[in-house]
Amino acid sequence: MKKLLLATALLALGTGLAAAQTVRLGTEGAYPPYNFINDQGEVDGFERKLGDELCKRAALTCEWTTNEWDSIIPNLQSGNYDVIIAGMSITDERDEVINFSENYIPPAASAYLALTPDVDVKTAVVSAQVSTIQAGYVAESGATLLEFATPDETVAAVRNGEADAVFADKDYLAPIAAESNGELVLLAEEVQLGGGVGLGLRESDTELKAKFDAAIQAMKADGTLNALIKEYFGEAAVTF
Amino acid sequence: MFASCADPSTLDGLNWLACYLTTGKHLDFYWSFATVLLLLVITAPLALGMGFLGAIASRSPVLPLRWLGRAYTAMVRGVPDIVFFLFFVIALDQGLEWLLHQVVCPDWDQPIRQGTEFRVCPQAKIPSGNADAFWYQVDGFVRAVITFALVFGAFAANVIYGAMQAVPRAQLETAEAYGMSNRQVFRRVLVPQMWVYALPGLSNLWVILIKATPLLFLLGVQDIVYWARELGGSKTSAYEYPHPDWRLWYFLALLVFYLLATWASERALGRLTARLSRGQATAAGEAMRKAGI
CATH class of the missing domain: 3.40.190.10 (Periplasmic binding protein-like II)
Known part of the structure; x- marks a missing residue:
């Protein structure tokens, strides 16, 4: 009986942990106004605001991390973070090794x-x-x-x-x-050049991609994404 | 940090500079100096320990142990540091996660390697996916310590091995004549006398270790070089403190830091050498005896 209780408790704990799994967002932190480390030492910029909003809409707990641009795809694949949000243009070459979400900046x-x-x-x-x-x-x-x-x-x-x-x-x-x-x-x-900027995800993370796609579509539909683009890239910026 | 820094655009001259140098980002920069020093303080004794073990293994009368010691020094010494850092850290990371995966997720049915992806179950991630950013920094730091200790341990092993061979045979023979066992000779005579021969080599290693700390950045630790590059780059008004390219000044500060660190080490090591030479059967020890020091 005791063992059974313990097992159930562990199982509950396990699923509880799985549900609250943190999604780690990886960015470069050196490309203003897309993303940069501000004077407080935190990730800031267009993508910081966008990423936080997307996580809120998709009901995900997100954490930010920075990584050198050159190794940003290999480190996604080895699992150091779950999403690339670093002004990365959608191209065929990259699409062969990772998955892209819907674009959140139109081709510019x-x-x-x-x-x-x-x-x-x-x-x-x-x-x-x-x-x-x-x-x-x-x-x-x-x-x-x-x-x-x-x-x-x-x-x-x-x-x-x-x-x-x-x-x-x-x-x-x-x-x-x-x-x-x-x-x-x-x-x-x-x-x-390119097909706009999108989130980069591991090819096996189809569920997470669907969540982010839905959140991006919602932001496109209610105009908040366009407003955010104008806020950071100026009134003349290309919008959806 | 200061209340007067709330709106940087209204500041000028020294006030601006004072506020600029105390931003959160600069405090991170200052802390990274402590990170580097901490790394040195932890790594040096570990590397020395590895070196000592490596040297003992290389001298061991047991053949497999001798092979192990020699293979360790030859392999690590023969590979460029930077290659070792790039390779070993990924191998260590994936190896540990793979092992943990076998233990905690025995009934995971998906393959771990999917093309270029490396996927273990979420419970086997190191650090766990839920850990906050601090633990990722600690993880990177620990990996750095292990890698540095392994690399510099191999060099130290060779230095200590040579130093042990350099202790005059007469000293050991005298100890044996007093009826000491092999272990006693090793502990009471060989090891105390070997240090003075090892010290020049070890002091070189220490200085090289200090200078190798910028490799930390390769391991994902945000060290002083990372922050100097990040802070020094030119900043537009997307930042609160816009400025042109100041990398020269930041790298100059690093230059001063490294020169000070190596200069202080030289002095400390010089004293240690003098102290260790006292009463030794070496030319330096003999000179000190004659001078009556």
């Missing part, structure tokens, strides 16, 4: 940032962050690709003359150009 423009507006991006030295769609695009464009581990280093390379231009999401580069006192300018040429 990538842009070049340079010291002068007359850089020829087909022949110049162009910096981009490693393992991004932008890096892939530059490699095929004929320009010389210079890769860096963090977004900040790609911009620093232009400032100190190592690269002629940096290629990244326009939403990341626009505030940098605006606050550089005219030192850096966005080039007129813009490129549409």
Whole structure:
């Protein structure tokens, strides 16, 4: 009898734990305004707000963690966290190894940032962050690709003359150009890449994907997602 | 931190700097120095212990034990630190989770390896999926300590092995002539005398260990190099304290920290050497005897 009671208690405890399983959200923390570590040392930005809201709507307990961009997919697969929420564009190559949720940012423009507006991006030295769609695009464009581990280093390379231009999401580069006192300018040429930004999940986590998909659809339907996009990327941002 | 820092955009000059240097993020940066020092304090004795065991095993009259000791030093010494760090940590992590999985989830029917995914049951995760961020930091730290102890233990084993061989045979023979057993000779004569020969090698290792601490970042521990890079990068007004690229200053601070740490170590080790040489059958010990120190 005692054993039976103990077993039931353990079972109850076990299922209780399983129900309250924390979902760990992994982000890069170096890509404002998408995601960054704020001055209090916490994850902040568009994706912080979005992620918290999605977890609330899906009734999940979520916890934030940061990981280097370069190893963000392998560490998802080895189970260090359950969701990638790091401004990751949906591409076919990535879709082969992980699952993407519905996109929460529509396909947006990538842009070049340079010291002068007359850089020829087909022949110049162009910096981009490693393992991004932008890096892939530059490699095929004929320009010389210079890769860096963090977004900040790609911009620093232009400032100190190592690269002629940096290629990244326009939403990341626009505030940098605006606050550089005219030192850096966005080039007129813009490129549409990828299928928008989505959450990255393990292929085996179909249940979790369904929950997040439903939450994203709900946010699209009631207009809160568009409002959030405008809050962080400006009134001119592409919305759903 | 201070009440006057509530609105950074209104501050300027020194006030701004004072507030900037006391943000939550900077406090994390300062704590990471303590993390690095703690790592050194824990790892050094562990590595020394590993080295001691490795050296004893390498000298053992039992053949398999000798093989084990030699294989350990040869393997770890022969692989670049950074490769070892990248490989071993993943192997350790997955190995432990796999073992735990076998124990706590015997009737789990799904495969653990699904393509490139590594999936154990939720109860077997280390640390458990419900643990808060602090435990993930502790987990990373412990893995760092184990890896550092293993790597530096192998180097220490070789140093200590050499030092044990360097103790003059006459000293051991004298002890044997007094009727001491092998164990007594080892404990009373060999080990006390070996340190003075091992110290130059060990002090090198200690300094290399200090300088190897930036590898912590590879293990997911947010160490001083991580924070210096993160804080130094240029900041737009998405942050409360926007500033241009200040990585130079942050890395300069790290440079000073490492120089101070190694300089203090040099001094401490110098004293230790002098102390250990006293009364030893070495040239340094002989010189001290003649000088009457």
